[in-house]
Amino acid sequence: MLDIANIVMQESAANGPAISGPAAAALAVGLAAAGAGYAERGIGAAAVGAIAEDDSLFTQGLILTVLPETLVILALVVVFIVG
Numbered sequence: 001m002l003d004i005a006n007i008v009m010q011e012s013a014a015n016g017p018a019i020s021g022p023a024a025a026a027l028a029v030g031l032a033a034a035g036a037g038y039a040e041r042g043i044g045a046a047a048v049g050a051i052a053e054d055d056s057l058f059t060q061g062l063i064l065t066v067l068p069e070t071l072v073i074l075a076l077v078v079v080f081i082v083g
Helices: 002-015 021-053 055-066 069-082
Strands: none
Touching: 021 055, 021 069
């Protein structure tokens, strides 16, 4: 891993950025989507369990399940504004 980091640092010092703008944008949105998916994994399981116990918690469970997706939407908005 250290060798890869050294190669990237040498390349970036010689030729400019190590990663292009569109690739950086794709990486940012992809990581945001992965983080949202990881968050939804636990939230969704808890929401389904809570709804199974009490039907009146459906709205709260739905809101909490959808909330991490705003991270991906925000990442897309930033990409369109910056790019």
